Amino acid sequence: MGKNSAEVVSIGNELLIGHTLDTNSFWIGKKLTQLGWKLERVTQVRDSLEAIKDCVNEALRRGPTMLFTVGGLGPTHDDMTLRGLSLALKRPLDLNAEALHLIREKYALLDRAPSLNRFRRKMAKLPRGSIPLPNLVGTAPGVLTKIGRTTMISLPGVPSEMKSIFTRSVVPVLRQAGAKRPEEFRVRIVGVFESTLAPVLARARRKFPMLYFKSHPKGRETGVRSLIELHVYSTGEGTSKTIKDALSYVLRELRRTVRTPRPRGW
Amino acid sequence: MGKNSAEVVSIGNELLIGHTLDTNSFWIGKKLTQLGWKLERVTQVRDSLEAIKDCVNEALRRGPTMLFTVGGLGPTHDDMTLRGLSLALKRPLDLNAEALHLIREKYALLDRAPSLNRFRRKMAKLPRGSIPLPNLVGTAPGVLTKIGRTTMISLPGVPSEMKSIFTRSVVPVLRQAGAKRPEEFRVRIVGVFESTLAPVLARARRKFPMLYFKSHPKGRETGVRSLIELHVYSTGEGTSKTIKDALSYVLRELRRTVRTPRPRGW
Structure with missing residues (x-):
């Protein structure tokens, strides 16, 4: 995979049984897109x-530059992401002093009589060589692990905790x-078939191989017959000038080819 | 993978750039869960x-029993699922007479002067041995392909079309x-830490290895401190009686262990 590429592995039965929509990877x-990175795959x-x-x-x-795992960092038995990483990387799980300190601090704030039972200590057992990332919202720290050229970041599945650590x-x-943050434009076309x-x-x-053109048929979703959203964006290589030239060309061609185009949103 | 296992491959840049939430695989x-099937993985x-x-x-x-691909069946250049399948299966794309007939019928209803240009005919080019599935809502037919013990079903990405063909x-x-449709129960627990x-x-x-127990911390999402949703369900093996016995045990244990549990929804 190229420079600034990323993958997400989202973990949890709730995602696969139709209980929880995976808004985390979304x-x-x-x-990632806003920051000029390319998410190649979500699993x-x-x-x-x-x-x-x-x-x-x-x-x-x-070999993505960044690999995110989301979910499975909590205290219960079904939270098994770190054990899974340990198996994948063939690195043992060690009780990490810094992670334990972070967890102890959180429970001291939350619990009247905090005791770090084995379920709480479990969240501090990281694959050897990993670093904890403080979780300001919940208890389970994030985990950063370097594997060759890939940086792996493990985040909790509770959205507010995931977002907090990510940010x-x-x-x-x-x-x-x-x-480079990609430039993008969207236009809605009414009354023209996608074909x-x-x-x-x-x-x-x-004519513009550095640009990406994708049409999304929306007519059936919104009740308007043949409504297409056309999404045009740079792959990071086109300059702002090229993109403007290309968009003028697309608009001209659309007007020339389709008898009665009504592009909106330009 | 086991009997009645399934996987989904969901195709489209829009899913990976934060433009479209993948509600289709959800x-x-x-x-699948309602019908007793097990979705193992979504990519x-x-x-x-x-x-x-x-x-x-x-x-x-x-080797899942069913493999679904979703998206990329339309007429434009970026709709490349069937070409991808052709490469994966090493089966050439043939113009399928039945698919062409289905597409011609749809455009005859939609278009005043229907002509099957190469972009429309593209939707009828199926991997050799595949069967088209009628699309009553849109134009691109679904595609069924048998590969060894796996049945692969390719569905369009427009949700209403996907759902119509699926149903x-x-x-x-x-x-x-x-x-066997799994039994399931959910209970909300307030004021108890997940740990x-x-x-x-x-x-x-x-005690109940045939049951699946998963706790979802919800406190941070809803503003209630330490709200946990406990989801208990059978893996298809437990009888209704076993499940009831197990739930009584869990409830009893919860009441015994936690000083002030307030389970709701039992």
Whole structure:
């Protein structure tokens, strides 16, 4: 995979049985895109040591710059992400002093009579060489692990905790890479079939290979007949000037080809 | 993978850039669970021939009973699912007479002067040996392909079209397998830490290995301090009687261990 590439492995039976919509990986995808990173793949798997191990190993073989795991860091038996990583990386789980300190501090604030039972201490057992990332919202710390050229970040599945750690500890790392934020434009086209628009887009793609054109048929969703959202964005290589030239071309071609186009939102 | 197992490969850049939430695989997960099937994994990938080919091949090696692909069946250049399948299966794309007939019928209803240009005909080019599934809502037919013990179903990404084909053509196949619908119960627990609940669940798991116990911390999401949703369900093996016995045990243990439990929803 290329520079500034990323993958997400989202862990939890609740995602696969239609109980919880995986808004975490969606949110991470949006953040990565805004920062000029490219999310290549999201995998959702069940709470199974074998499945977690396999997913992480498969992702590491593809070699993204960043690999996120989401979920499974809590105190209960079905929270098995760190054990899965330990198996995948063949690194033992060690009680991490810094992580234990973070967890102790949190429970001191929350509990009248805090005691770190084995279920609480479990959250401080990290794969050897990993670093805890403070969780200001909940109790389970995030975990950062370097594996070759990949930085793996493990985040809790509770959305507010995931977002807090991501914003505080991950965004600064993503910014350091200095990726170029892609330019993008959207336009809505009414009363034209996607199959009629297709040849126009084929010509635009040949002329502007540095741009990405994608049409989303929306008519059936909104009740308007043949409503298409056209999404045009740079792959990070096109300059602002190129993008403007390309968009003028697309607009001109659309007007020329389709008899009665009514593009909106330009 | 076991009997009545399934995987979903969800295709489209829009899923990975934070533009579109993948409600399709979520909906499929819910339906499969209701029918007693087990969705093992969901993979979201970009509109890339290489990525689609790899994902499908990886899924086929794991050998689910059903493999769903969602998205990329439309007329435009970035709709490349069937080409990806053709590469993965090493089967050429043939113009399928039945699919072409279905597409011609749809455009005859929609278009005043229907002509099947190459972009429309593209939707009828199926991997050799595949069967089209009628799309009553949109134009691109679904596609059924048998590969060894796996049945692969390719569905369009527009949710209303996906759901229509799934309900009409897939549900009858899933029902034939005669899987046992799992029993499930949910209970909300207020004012107890997840790390305090953990030992109770550990005991319950040892006593009732045929049941699945999962706790979802919800406190931070809803503003209530330490609100946990406990989800208990059978893996399809436990009888209704066993489940009731197990639930009584869990409730008793919860009451005994936690000083002031306030379980709701029993």
